[in-house]
Amino acid sequence: MQKSSLRAAMAGGAAGLVNGFFGGGGGMVLVPMLTGRCGLDQRRAFATSVAVILPLCALSSVIYFFRGGLDLTAALPYLLGGLAGGFLGGKLFKNLNMDWLRRGFALLILYGGVKSLFF
């Protein structure tokens, strides 16, 4: 196996672990590893991450479904919204300032973390 494939496999494995355990968020592990270890530029790393996480989510959904009663009715509005948003995101992606996006995102995540831990 080539070294670059091995690095990609390690990044994917780590992202998969997180993605299955927390039911998402694998991209936040994967993107920094793709830019760091695998040497992809930012934009390529983000787009590649979408392609990698998709099959992982498919597999995890099946496991969640069989092991913990996944409620499809509860999920439906999120799925419909996500469909529209995802389509828009794909279209807008070409002209995006990555750093700006990252900062705002970090603040939201911190807020969620504090709320989950202490309330």
Place this chain on the structure above:
Amino acid sequence: MGAWWMALLAGAATGVLSGFGIGGGTLLLIYMTAFAGVDQHLAQGVNLLYFLPTAGASLPAHLKNGFVDKKTARPAILAGLAGTAAGAWAATALDVELLHRFFGGYLLYIGVRELFRKPSAGASSPDSPPK
């Protein structure tokens, strides 16, 4: 039915971010657990399902624009499938309160890391050529 529409809007807003690949799913998890009162296990399951149409809708544009590095994606997907199976297995066996605390700790870590990250060399120049 206000809650249904709120869920739709939340999915659409985070869906744009998910389409970028920047963690819309994590934001949606926060929305569901911190605002909509969905328990951690269910929220995680919903979030996984949510990513299927969302990523499915953004991926064609990424592929068309040539931003998906297939050489890197293939081994990452193979190893990722094994990792995600193990992770999902562990999470569905865990107590829901405990899982929620883990999630909070994880968010804090990611938030701090992202906030204090040095802007990387290629970060603000949109289309630096692939190495």
